Amino acid sequence: MTTQHAASTSASTPPPDPHDNIVQAVDVCKSFGDKKILTDVNLTVARGEVVVMVGPSGAGKTTMLRTINRLESIDSGEIRVNGELIGQRVNKHGKVVERSARDLARQRADIGFVFQHFNLFPHMSVLENVSLAAVEVRHQPKSKVNDYARELLERVGLAEKADARTRSLSGGQQQRVAIARALAMRPALMLFDEPTSALDPEMVGEVLTVMKGLAEAGMTMIVVSHEMGFTREVADRVVVMDAGTIIESGAPDQVFSNPKHDRTRQFLSKVL
Amino acid sequence: MKFDWPYFWESLLSPSPQFLNGLALTVIISVVAMALALLLGLVIALMGRSRFLPFQLFASLYIWVIRGTPLLVQLVIIYTGFAAAGIFRFEDTDVLGSLIKGAVQAAIIGLMLNESAYISEIVRSGLESVDRGQNEAALSLGMTPMHSMRRIIVPQAIRIMVPPLGNSFNGLMKSTSILSIIGVSEMFQVGSTMSAATFKVFEIYIVVALYYLLLTTVWTFIQTAIENTLNVRAGLPRAEPVFKRLFGIRSRKQTTPAPALALQPADAA
Ligand SMILES: Nc1ncnc2c1ncn2[C@@H]1O[C@H](COP(=O)(O)OP(=O)(O)O)[C@@H](O)[C@H]1O
Ligand SMILES: [Mg+2]
Numbered sequence: 217m218t219t220q221h222a223a224s225t226s227a228s229t230p231p232p233d234p235h236d237n238i239v240q241a242v243d244v245c246k247s248f249g250d251k252k253i254l255t256d257v258n259l260t261v262a263r264g265e266v267v268v269m270v271g272p273s274g275a276g277k278t279t280m281l282r283t284i285n286r287l288e289s290i291d292s293g294e295i296r297v298n299g300e301l302i303g304q305r306v307n308k309h310g311k312v313v314e315r316s317a318r319d320l321a322r323q324r325a326d327i328g329f330v331f332q333h334f335n336l337f338p339h340m341s342v343l344e345n346v347s348l349a350a351v352e353v354r355h356q357p358k359s360k361v362n363d364y365a366r367e368l369l370e371r372v373g374l375a376e377k378a379d380a381r382t383r384s385l386s387g388g389q390q391q392r393v394a395i396a397r398a399l400a401m402r403p404a405l406m407l408f409d410e411p412t413s414a415l416d417p418e419m420v421g422e423v424l425t426v427m428k429g430l431a432e433a434g435m436t437m438i439v440v441s442h443e444m445g446f447t448r449e450v451a452d453r454v455v456v457m458d459a460g461t462i463i464e465s466g467a468p469d470q471v472f473s474n475p476k477h478d479r480t481r482q483f484l485s486k487v488l
Numbered sequence: 489m490k491f492d493w494p495y496f497w498e499s500l501l502s503p504s505p506q507f508l509n510g511l512a513l514t515v516i517i518s519v520v521a522m523a524l525a526l527l528l529g530l531v532i533a534l535m536g537r538s539r540f541l542p543f544q545l546f547a548s549l550y551i552w553v554i555r556g557t558p559l560l561v562q563l564v565i566i567y568t569g570f571a572a573a574g575i576f577r578f579e580d581t582d583v584l585g586s587l588i589k590g591a592v593q594a595a596i597i598g599l600m601l602n603e604s605a606y607i608s609e610i611v612r613s614g615l616e617s618v619d620r621g622q623n624e625a626a627l628s629l630g631m632t633p634m635h636s637m638r639r640i641i642v643p644q645a646i647r648i649m650v651p652p653l654g655n656s657f658n659g660l661m662k663s664t665s666i667l668s669i670i671g672v673s674e675m676f677q678v679g680s681t682m683s684a685a686t687f688k689v690f691e692i693y694i695v696v697a698l699y700y701l702l703l704t705t706v707w708t709f710i711q712t713a714i715e716n717t718l719n720v721r722a723g724l725p726r727a728e729p730v731f732k733r734l735f736g737i738r739s740r741k742q743t744t745p746a747p748a749l750a751l752q753p754a755d756a757a
Contacts, residue, residue, distance in 0.1 A: 285628055287624055287627065287628065317632045317633055317634075318632055321627070321630045321631060321632045321635075322630065324627060324628055324629070324630045325629065325630025326630075327628070328628070329624075329625075329628035331621055331624070331625065333621055335619070335621035335622060335624065335625035336625075337622065337625070337626075337640055338644070338722070339643050339644055339721070339722050348629070348639075349629035349630055349631065352631070352635070352639065353629060353630040353631055353635075354630075381723040383723070394625075397629070398628075398629070401629060401630060
């Protein structure tokens with residue numbers, strides 16, 4: 217298994233500088249109990265790149281995504297974000313050890329994560345959800361943060377919902393607030409775990425539109441999704457996972473129309 | 489039946505100073521023991537959730553022993569047993585200019601230990617009732633686990649915890665009546681002494697019962713107010729009105745929805 221920047225660009229975007237990698241995962245292994253979930257996963261994502269991860273249920277996509285901001289620890293291998301080991305560091309004896317909770321929190325602040333089930337904070341208003349971390353984690357002045365939060369809500373089409381309770385929103389609206397909440401931290405990287413799969417079909421479009429806008433604005437994104445239309449349109453690269461490994465990676469056109477791997481073909485025949 | 493009405497009304501409406509002292513002591517012991525039990529209960533609950541095995545074992549053992557033995561026996565062991573064995577004797581101590589009897593200290597410690605085991609279970613299930621995704625969302629925004637606990641988890645768990653904690657306090661106030669066994673002159677003990685001196689046994693214990701009822705009723709009002717404040721702050725409907733809960737009338741519609749979205753176990757492929 218090698219890292220995949222060979223086929224990482226589509227014709228329309230300039231090739232990313234291979235040394236400007238935001239994410240660099242090398243030989244990542246992870247087990248739950250004695251069940252191997254990730255086996256030697258290698259993944260490199262360049263700044264500005266949009267990578268869409270696909271694969272059958274249980275392939276380890278969610279787990280892989282969660283290791284990138286260390287919501288999940290890894291058993292071996294290493295993951296660097298912005299050049300730093302995530303959640304780990306090398307101590308003065310050259311041993312890899314856990315980072316402190318505070319240090320890990322600092323690293324996570326630069327990585328946005330959008331969950332399948334939104335996970336908005338129900339005891340706060342929409343605006344508070346979006347501005348909370350910038351105020352309390354980044355210690356930015358509240359009035360400035362609120363202005364920016366309103367601007368972000370505007371961008372996701374929810375300016376008029378700033379003072380609403382999260383539970384009064386539809387699923388699609390909640391997910392757009394969740395995206396605004398992640399963006400309020402001005403992250404260098406956004407991770408999306410099936411952001412539309414818990415939504416009613418008529419709400420999928422509004423969330424994908426927001427994500428397309430983000431991709432066009434140059435955000436680095438790793439998206440687990442089975443929205444093939446979206447993938448074709450915005451992905452620089454598609455990564456296919458199966459049984460805990462990356463079995464194929466390439467430009468969407470190439471992977472979709474000329475898959476190299478049988479398992480990819482089987483999987484695509486179900487979702488396309 | 490002979491019921492001395494004049495004596496009853498007098499005892500009820502203008503209770504003796506000793507009786508009022510007993511009432512005050514009942515309230516003070518209850519409030520102090522509850523406050524300490526909340527702190528200790530939180531510590532035990534956090535130990536139970538810790539990844540450090542000895543903490544977990546200690547918390548389980550503590551809860552098992554305390555909940556598995558009667559309060560009365562615990563009190564007697566702490567106050568009388570420890571002294572008899574020469575382990576520890578509660579002495580009268582001066583605290584902020586007032587003399588606190590050894591028996592009162594033992595009572596507070598005993599009630600605190602007993603109540604904390606139950607409270608830790610309430611706290612634990614309250615914290616667990618908050619969806620795991622809430623913590624993960626907070627962590628992903630760069631909050632530390634402590635920050636997330638304080639700002640995201642506890643504010644949501646409190647709403648779940650207040651009703652059972654309130655019931656706990658209600659029970660605690662009533663169980664102060666067994667403190668007479670270690671010689672604390674709380675309300676029940678004062679009542680016993682009075683009845684022994686006057687033989688107005690029935691009248692006096694009815695008065696004692698009515699004062700306990702007064703305490704628990706006042707508490708029900710306070711508890712309802714707390715629940716309402718928390719519900720309103722969370723944008724939820726108000727709690728059951730006081731008269732309904734006092735008389736055990738519960739409406740069938742659920743007033744508090746499940747705290748957060750339940751996680752679906754499997755992702756759609
Ligand atoms: N916390 C966990 N404990 C045990 N097994 C888990 C846990 N999380 C995920 N798994 C298992 O790991 C495998 C991969 O899960 P996941 O990463 O969610 O796959 P995907 O997102 O591709 O559907 C599944 O078999 C799942 O049951
Ligand atoms: Mg998944």
